[in-house]
Amino acid sequence: KAGVTQTPRYLIKTRGQQVTLSCSPISGHRSVSWYQQTPGQGLQFLFEYFSETQRNKGNFPGRFSGRQFSNSRSEMNVSTLELGDSALYLCASSLRGGAWDTEAFFGQGTRLTVV
Amino acid sequence: ELKVEQNPLFLSMQEGKNYTIYCNYSTTSDRLYWYRQDPGKSLESLFVLLSNGAVKQEGRLMASLDTKARLSTLHITAAVHDLSATYFCAAANQAGTALIFGKGTTLSVSS
Numbered sequence: 001k002a003g004v005t006q007t008p009r010y011l012i013k014t015r016g017q018q019v020t021l022s023c024s025p026i027s028g029h030r031s032v033s034w035y036q037q038t039p040g041q042g043l044q045f046l047f048e049y050f051s052e053t054q055r056n057k058g059n060f061p062g063r064f065s066g067r068q069f070s071n072s073r074s075e076m077n078v079s080t081l082e083l084g085d086s087a088l089y090l091c092a093s094s095l096r097g098g099a100w101d102t103e104a105f106f107g108q109g110t111r112l113t114v115v
Numbered sequence: 116e117l118k119v120e121q122n123p124l125f126l127s128m129q130e131g132k133n134y135t136i137y138c139n140y141s142t143t144s145d146r147l148y149w150y151r152q153d154p155g156k157s158l159e160s161l162f163v164l165l166s167n168g169a170v171k172q173e174g175r176l177m178a179s180l181d182t183k184a185r186l187s188t189l190h191i192t193a194a195v196h197d198l199s200a201t202y203f204c205a206a207a208n209q210a211g212t213a214l215i216f217g218k219g220t221t222l223s224v225s226s
Binding site for chain 2 (some may be wrong): 031033035044045050055056058090097103105107108109
């Protein structure tokens with residue numbers, strides 16, 4: 001079956017711009033979570049969605065936002081980009097999330113470079 | 116607040132020798148995950164450990180979980196070059212809605 005699909009794979013943006021990243025989970029999976037990976041901070045949790053509801057949010061400024069659609073696809077948006085937002089953004093998909101799930105599958109990521 | 120610490124952060128290994136990566140977490144967690152990441156790639160799931168005393172093995176890798184000590188280990192037996200990568204452990208928060216990752220351990224295997 002198809003895995004987690006993230007688009008685009010690479011992005012170059014200018015400081016001050018905004019960006020939208022997309023994640024299509026594995027078919028049938030309803031939980032999508034987002035992570036930011038940087039060399040300095042490592043892998044950090046951004047937010048998690050289930051059935052179009054945000055259930056958890058990490059410690060990131062309000063410039064980072066997301067949403068989930070009825071087909072479980074998710075988007076995350078970063079406004080007023082800063083150089084420090086340059087990172088690999090990873091999306092993870094799981095069946096239901098929460099206490100019932102035991103596996104989370106990651107997409108290939110979107111590499112965002114802010115110049 | 117759940118925190119996860121891995122050590123060592125870097126491990127230079129000789130082929131054929133055994134090594135262990137340690138993963139400590141600060142508060143109760145129901146699930147402990149191990150992932151592998153190759154340079155420029157995403158995370159590949161290796162193991163999910165769900166209960167105290169759980170042990171899982173795949174090839175030269177074996178993971179175990181001690182929930183009382185809040186410690187998981189990833190043991191590498193007879194290292195080979197193909198195992199060179201960065202390995203992450205992650206613990207699930209109580210609600211299961213987030214994975215908290217360690218900093219990762221970068222392994223380099225040389226002959």
